[in-house]
Amino acid sequence: MARTKETRANAAPGAGTIFALRAIGLMLLARWLFSMAQMDLGASLSAMVSSPWACINLVFLFLLIFLPGARAVAERPFHPLPQWLRQALRLFAFLGFLFAVWSVGAFAASAGWRRAAQAVAATNGWLLAAPALYAAVVWICRPRALWRTNIAARRYAIGRYAVALDPATRTVVVWAERRKVGQYDARELSVRWAAAPSVNVPPAPVVAFGVAGEPGGPAAPLGAPALARGGFGRRPKIELLWDSPAAAGHNRQTVFRAALNTEGDRVAARALDTSLRQV
Template sequence: MASTKETRANAAPGAGTIFTLRAIGLVLAVRWFFSMSEMSLSTALTAMASSPWACINLVFMFLLIFLPGARAVAERPFHPLPQWLRQALRLFAFLGLLFALWSVGAFVASAGGRRAMQAVAATNGWLLAAPALYAIVVWICRPLPLWRTNVAARRFAIGRYAVSLDPLTRTVVVWAERRKVGQYDARELSVRWASGPQVRSTSTPTSTPAVVFGAAGETSTSAVPMRSVATPSLARSAFGLRPKIELLWDSPAAAGHNRQTVFRAALTTEGDRVAARALDTTLRQF
């Protein structure tokens, strides 16, 4: 039987994220030690011990280079890092970005634009590269779902939430980034459009091709009657708010859990809107 092995040409999803973060950590460390090399060892150690910001940078670079607990796994392509590491890197990178922008802005305000351009040239562009590197780390560590939306595989991604549905057992698993929110009966879940214009239509049911999973894993298409669902646009409201959806759990057998909100997410992209509509349509089949 042929077996599939992970090679360098076929790396697991998420390996690129790990490589990018480590490369940024090495660049920051090289620049840091280059700056420290201009001072004597005792002076550098004294300056580092007396500067809380230097200690924060050392911890940040250590986490970036070694990435403890990071592992590229195909089941979670967007989350090769542990949740605590992702949040720590995002916090340190955000603080570094603010400090870098404040330092560069204060220097430009005091020295003027001409001297600032000379300083950029003298540092080989490091005054601009440092804030950019911090911003890249913040962007990489932003809240993400576990996977992309794949309607055929019954996987949906809305905001930072991921939903997987097993049509054989009729169970739904919900994830908030890498944290498992819970497992539910698909017949007890429903999507409620929390804002925007009227989003559900009661028009005549139409036959829509749907994917049906067989016992042996085969897939086929059949016409399944479903009511059309009108979704709101992505336009912001008068107060700048995005349309939102809620995934509701209504379990008559679970006392105290009637009409409980599993998650509430804003539809910020077209992909979120399409995934929410597909999830709503899929749940209506049960």
């Protein structure tokens, strides 16, 4: 069978994430060089040497622009970055966001809101754009599953966990972000619902996967408890349990525990529960 040749118009999933991070890095670098150009070269170099924050920014910009080890792969569309790089960028960006917000807030508190607004206009909005760029890096590098839920392909995304079920071999592979948790026999796995079902919502009917709708999107509600948010705004949770009679010392182990933050997580959890019951 002829394979689809990837072109510039048909980029691999994850290429947009790499492009966005490098674009943010180039914008931060251009602004930094512009600020240094307005100062004396010797004074700017001495200030960089004596400032730990400048060294942190240099490391952050290097990682953000060059992205060592980043590669867009179709098998992990939401994780083109190595785990260490994603965590490092998230940490540096969070520190940069806190520093930028603190600097702008301290200046506005000491100089007043009128002078602060004049400073924002004089810098063409950079005092507000810089924290937004750091926050964008934190959001892009947030914990995510490897893929979106695709019920027809037996792929489920619940929080930062991704589950792939192979009905032919009856095996399940679980991923925590980009790290492989393990491979299990599907008949030894079960879903435990940590929240009680809603009393006013009847159980949804079981729907066969052959009529589950288009790939990649949820179909009708599947056979599982209808979850309601607990007291004090607590989100319902599920646990994926592994009960293997043949594995000594591994009976009734928790593979992962995840909160159902979105409706997509709830649909994926119901679909995974129904799929494991049908294996």
